[in-house]
Amino acid sequence: MRILGPAPSCLDRLECSLCTAVRPFGPEPAGLCTCGAPLLARYRLDEVRKALHREDLRGRIASLWRYAEILPGVTPVTLGEGFTPLLPASRLGRELGLHGLLIKDESVNPTGSFKARGMSVAVSVAAAQGVRVAATPSAGNAGSALAAYGARAGLQVQLFLPETTPRPFVLEARRLGARVRLVPGSIADAGRVMRESLGQGGWFDFATLREPFRIEGKKTMGYELAEQCGFELPEVVIYPTGGGTGLIGMWKAFDEMEALGWVGGRRPRMIVVQAEGCAPIVRAFERGADRALPWPNPETAASGLRVPGSLGDFLILKAVRESGGTALAVADREMMEGSARLARHEGIDACPEGGATLAALLHLKQEGKVGADERIVLFNTGTGLKYFDAGPGIEPG
């Protein structure tokens, strides 16, 4: 039976993403650096380079835990997350005259979104460290994923969601045994209420980038892109960006893989997509700023993009610029049209965030920023099932 035991991890230490202070990875759960910035996991890559050749991955378990050496060495709390399909979008590609169009479909993850990746790894570490109560603010999908992995690990889970979160997310998290509190305002307000109402100690904060291991789960999207493209990275990656963990994670994966000799120096152009009603990274990118100011009164139907600020803003902006990419905002109407088109032309019932990547692609194409034969990867970050329960949505005639 293929049940994966503790992994031969080469995790070495935690390192601050801003001040580069180092701390050991040990039995105590780690939060932010004392300077307030996110900690990142660092590995003995020279050791991995010797022990693991990229061809050795072939035949490993079809989940993100196939990359055990560059993940923390704990018993996985797993539901089979990751190693999602990279699907050719041939029909849509022909219509658009883009012959290398691909969709990384994250909707087939447990709980229907890419959030499963981060939570599988973060909960695995936290459970091994003896955490009993898990808490996070969430726009919806992260909450459901924490609820699922928390349930599987026997943790108590406390979620704080904006009261505008579509109802299917709330019901899902409750079915999975989480306590869900609805909070007026955005995910930032939900985070504040969480920290006030749970008080000091006795619980662990799984909020985006406030612990170092959700990003380790998310970075596997970068490893998979490489592996699924025969270790020739695609030319363009279009990514819907709320907290941005996935984009930061993929950039980290590209760094690691280059150090391992698995990929060369050519990287994809990383394209950040946000909503017109909440575009802090786009604004900062356009202004040439290194950090993004919080977006006042964020508004968009794509709950995963209703994120007024990210602790990793500087990391996102750096990756986009280093990659020669860009950042752009799309209207909610365009996202919905994008979702509808992905559904009707490619059979993928995409969430609005996934639809946003197609909307962005149409802009990039019009501006001549993508080539007809480039491999362009759209990230569909989650299923459409949780969004279109009650509203008129995108129902066809």
Added chain:
Amino acid sequence: MRILGPAPSCLDRLECSLCTAVRPFGPEPAGLCTCGAPLLARYRLDEVRKALHREDLRGRIASLWRYAEILPGVTPVTLGEGFTPLLPASRLGRELGLHGLLIKDESVNPTGSFKARGMSVAVSVAAAQGVRVAATPSAGNAGSALAAYGARAGLQVQLFLPETTPRPFVLEARRLGARVRLVPGSIADAGRVMRESLGQGGWFDFATLREPFRIEGKKTMGYELAEQCGFELPEVVIYPTGGGTGLIGMWKAFDEMEALGWVGGRRPRMIVVQAEGCAPIVRAFERGADRALPWPNPETAASGLRVPGSLGDFLILKAVRESGGTALAVADREMMEGSARLARHEGIDACPEGGATLAALLHLKQEGKVGADERIVLFNTGTGLKYFDAGPGIEPG
């Protein structure tokens, strides 16, 4: 890039499951045998036996198309279906004193259910044969799957669903571009209305077992069980049975694998689970009958089990008896409790049909029909997301 081309299929012919009449697999779409029974695909297994060793599967694509030799040789219309995780249910297993408890989680398939398997294969064949209009009656998940694969293949899709089908299924299918007609009564009534209203010709009938290739997709669940258990089949398989294609398909897979020398003669005991309000197979099993009479006024919240009769009834009953298995019905309340328990204890947001397998297991345990160390596989056939939108459902306090 790992894009799979046409497969080195060893498909040989189609054979009637009842009268054993043979017809070639050719350019014309195939429906039922002239005697009215389902046709089954037969392969040149001696050729497969020589060409493909079970170890060769290692490293193949993580979808059901990894079993290309024993699938039809057409270009796959694929969304990455199959090769779903077989998850240890350790917490639940400890509670129940069952130490080999496993869950085959089909909810991570495209469109969130096991129906993706059958439709991927059947649509691939039909598209290659030039079918333009696809139609099926459905309890929900088969319709959404046909909508998705039909969209991907550029087919027009016509669905006929019972008007009691939960709304999320209907909205999903419509987002995927299908025309959905709601019909009073059960799936049997929906099938009748379909055949009346679409008339003769110009469309192809994808209803359960009315064409030979959905079962080919479903049988891969059996191949995966074997591969994921190191080719030592588990002792017990508990399967929620509506039309029964999956159970018939797994039994066919076991036959094929035995002929290939991949597994020995020991088979799992196959356990059919149905709803108390619709249990035609259970009734026939208890009466010692070879065929099942249609169930009048079927009633259950598990729409996938609200199937009053199956064209494959005799094949289901034969497999269950040959395996030394049994058939039992559970109450809707028990299913819902089962779903809730799978969600809260294992992190799997199971559909009611998935919950029914756990409910059945509790009965089997009480009756001493399962051993503490046997490997018992519960099939969660789909996600809970499409069920619990509006009703009080199983919401915790």
